[in-house]
Amino acid sequence: MGKHTVTSFDDELGHIDRLIRDMGDLAASMVEAAIRALVNSDVALGQRVISDDAVMDARQRELDDRAITLIAKRQPMAQDLRAVVGAIRMAGDLERIGDLAKNIAKRVGAVGQNAMPRALAHSIETMAAMVLAQITAVVDKYVSRQPEDLQALRLADEQIDVKYTAVFRELLTYMMEDPRNITACTHLLFCAKNLERIGDHVTNIAENAYYVMTGQQLPPNRPKLDETSLTTPAA
């Protein structure tokens, strides 16, 4: 009010994009740290992830406020409006990724100090690396406006789902081998599921990013490949 607004719509959208980039970087670092904390039983590192989530929430609020102010002030039409609404949605998915990383971090204590079998740690780390690569890639493609690679990114999420199903089965095996593994393994099940869901949020981001850039939808939903719900119960 009263002051001249000298920034352009594009400047303001650029600022929002930088917030998306920041949130993406933070999401990736939270996921990486949460998994490292989990595999090494590093409760202090887990605590850092938990406190990072407040930073993530603050970033999202800042982005939302800026975006809504931008809509109200500039009253953008069509493509510009799509970009601002798309940014709000992407920020929502990044914030959810932070929540899921925090949830993994909160389980570090419950999984406990019992040495995790090396094979299991490796499986979880491999799955996490796949997810991390996706987070980094989707933010890159969005910020640099490269819609053409987003389809491939969405397909890569299917590999994460396949990996999740394998980790799920691996965890069931450990639980059946020795009931003393059950509590720790149920927490690891939730951790693996959280990684799988982070992959789904990356897919949402890819879809929104594509829509922002092209005004088109990515082709209809890929078939869901999380097949653990088809795992039949041990008789």
Next chain:
Amino acid sequence: MGKHTVTSFDDELGHIDRLIRDMGDLAASMVEAAIRALVNSDVALGQRVISDDAVMDARQRELDDRAITLIAKRQPMAQDLRAVVGAIRMAGDLERIGDLAKNIAKRVGAVGQNAMPRALAHSIETMAAMVLAQITAVVDKYVSRQPEDLQALRLADEQIDVKYTAVFRELLTYMMEDPRNITACTHLLFCAKNLERIGDHVTNIAENAYYVMTGQQLPPNRPKLDETSLTTPAA
């Protein structure tokens, strides 16, 4: 274009509110049916919930399109803008509730025909009833513009978290008693977790509804009472 718009902003917002009401009714019926399918091993009913999710997604797209068109066409300021953006967010949470109900429904087959212990079925049904009451209440308070009850609603979510922790422990006990229960119980763990998360989405909706109605935030986040991440592993 070309046609006169004869409806008022309030008419259009009323239409959006009816979509919120529809989505809320659908969400409640999906949750109710998913739990009934789970407890009775009713795979056909589970399938109905899975197909209902497509209806939910379509409602959300309709609401989003209407809301964004409304912003672009009417260029609302302050309170009106808040109401439209709030509706978009609430629809996002309702859509997520539908997803979580679908995820429960997809596990019906994996949990299998083995008779669920009556005590366990009762616990899950009790938790679901608490969640259902919350969904119905939050949509009622929003549509009838009664902000004063939303705080109590958010507090009731803490009871759901307490119940979730109890169900979690109950499931661990069944798994430890007999390894043949493990696969079914892990799926039930995810079902219980989904109910707990539905409660969190209701809390989000309550917060958004309060903000839409009053322009104020509900007081800062309640402490999280899902304490299963504090459950120590069996040595």
